Amino acid sequence: MTATTVQDSSLLPAGRALTREEAWFARRELNRRRLTAFMLVTPLLLFIGFAFFAPIATMLHRSVYSPTVAQLIPDTLAELQSWDGQGLPDRAVLTTMAVDLKRLASERTSGKLGEALNRGLPGTSSAVKSTARKLRRVEDTELGANGAALLLEANDRWATPELWRTVRATGQIYTERYFLTALDLERDAEGAVQVREAAQIYVQLYSKTMRIALIITILTLLLGYPLAYVLANSPSRIANLLMVMVLLPFWTSLLVRTTSWIALLQTNGVINSVLMGVGVTSEPLEMLFTEFATIIAMTHILLPFMVLPLYSVMKGIDPSYMRAALSLGSRPIPAFFRVYFPMTLPGLSAGALLVFIISVGYYITPALVGGTDGQMISNIIAFHMQQSNNWELAAALGSLLLALIIALYWIYDRLVGAGNIKLG
Template sequence: MNNNSLSVEEILESKRLLNRKKRLLLLFTLPLLVFIFITFISPIATMLYRSVYHPTVSQLIPLSLAELKNWDEAGDALPPSAALQQFAIELQDLSKQRLSGKLAEEVNRLKPGSSSLIKSSARKLKKTTLEELQENGDSVLLSYSKKWHNIDLWRAVKRAGQPFTDSYYLTTFDLKRNPAGEIEQRDTQIYLKLYWKSLKIAIYITLLTALLAYPLAYYLATAPSKIANRLMVLVLLPFWTSLLVRTTSWIAILQTNGVLNSSLQSLGLIDEPFELLYTQAATIIAMTHILLPFMILPLYSVMKNIDPSYLRAALSLGARPIPAFIKIYLPMTVPGVSAGALLVFIISIGYYITPAIVGGTDGQMISNIIAFHMQSSNNWELAAALGSLLLALIIALYWIYDRLVGVNNIKLG
């Protein structure tokens, strides 16, 4: 009995020690978890929330939207007089606070051409007394312009006042809602074409880096260690050079009177210089050069661990070099090719600096449009929707890749 009791006590003590170690390990990893949450999870969650949440109009004219809540926008009648009167009062107040332009901007996105109407009416209402607006503000507002009698304008005001909206995601698919609230195609296709172009550029870059990196990685893996180490320094050298310097150097190479055109003309190969800079080709060339090490390193790490005796055995048994390479060596390098392709593709589809500098209008990608909406147009909600769709695209491609190749086959070293 005494021995049994001691063994039970030892088991309990070992469990306590194990739990203590787990808590200690959690404390050590807690700073890393907090860092990941702050720098990765929280920004993505904020982006997803921002893409559907837009309370600007609801904060500018809350009382008017409360009056418009019971208005049947599907009918042909104007909003009730109380709603029009309250809108005139709040528009006057926004004019005094110099916020009428913000309301005009938001409504104009749903009803183009309404910005000037709201701004001009706000200036006129600023000169009107509050008592007059409280008595017949609806008549005063409607007297300013016939456009205030347009039902579609008030539908746009009510729709813009919804704090949660799907309009930004509809815009990313080049869709919109008509005045009746039905989804329809936009007249001009912008974002879907940009997504398709970004996808094509990323695929071209991935294929080019694979074609260039595979023979180089093979040579590095089979060369003597002394030579391979020296060449590996050249592969790693771009990581020690500024990305901006590497990108701008391509301007000197690809411009009309640059190194490439001057060399070709001096050799008599061309009569007129090629227009390479600020094109899609310039983006592909520059990004292929920048992302090439990301393809070489995974390939080299996999090829270095392949036993060369497999290929020699196949040759000794009578196989020809090329079929033996394709059937024996190439399948064993699939993990390296997969890792490099996935890494290059994900990086390239979201690249921003290189397309902005050397790509021009023709070579810009969806990331440049996202940056434009964040920095210039201040349309953060649309930028968040575009970014969310890009994230969903990458996750979908990653899922397809997992089904076809398998994530477990990825090896980075």
């Protein structure tokens, strides 16, 4: 903003200052133009706000918002308020729970409660559901008089304080529980954060995802660098032809390329037939549905994202620098690392960051060729969205992934500028 003002005043003859009126007009004109520019962008901002940012915000909200239990058993939760967290709650609480469970069973929502509690304390859903099933047939009067005993009789889990602590904890509408789970943490009986006692999988999965993304980045770099160099240093007719061979796969549908990798990698597939045909191996190799398949297919898919920025940087490097170094007697390898390589760093960092960012969040290819081994964090998010229906945990895992991506995107924007993405 200040830059514009300075620019404007520099148009004036030296030594003459703007009159107050002129300055006012200039400022008004500037404001008008800024407003016009902004008005042009506004429709898109509104659209993206609705279509894109609001959904992301909803996901973030969802990761801490879990009203299920509070909506299902409000009475029991109200009575639990006075419980000190030690030993069993009062008989009144147990009776209310029994009444609530009967109501849930007839409304066919006991499964929902079981599921919600199960997320706090694995193994609880069977206790809730089987109890609800039994209580459904009990008369209301009998339940009012004898509910606590019936509850304890139906399943001995109701006699554990741990279960009641879970009921109370899951009854909170806003909770950080799903973030703790996503980081393999949990709260112990006293409420202190500790490492989760059940399986610890998510942190490991995040680091595995980062490792796979890093391997892919390095592979695309090793494969892409010499290719980009040759492309940038060939006569333009040859270079154009070769460029088509980079751009065609780039423009080919992702699913087409993934399909093709399935055909290539499967047990009786093309690669195994060739390997067995030339006698490299007698047994077909297990390649499809492994981490190897994920890495090789994703390297193929992301390679153009590395080649294109490298190529455009290399294209701008004057070959006479290298020629000078070589003709002055420098040996090629040191000459390359001292003279050429540093000049390609901008393209290299742009390509590497882009490949890394894209591969960290990849879903389709690992889902189709990765088997159980080659799954990444996106796949487990999809799993919790579509298979286990644990949408809160999916949202928490997604929020952490988003934070990682934003950090990387910020670095990319600082280093390269978001607007400079190469599309071929």
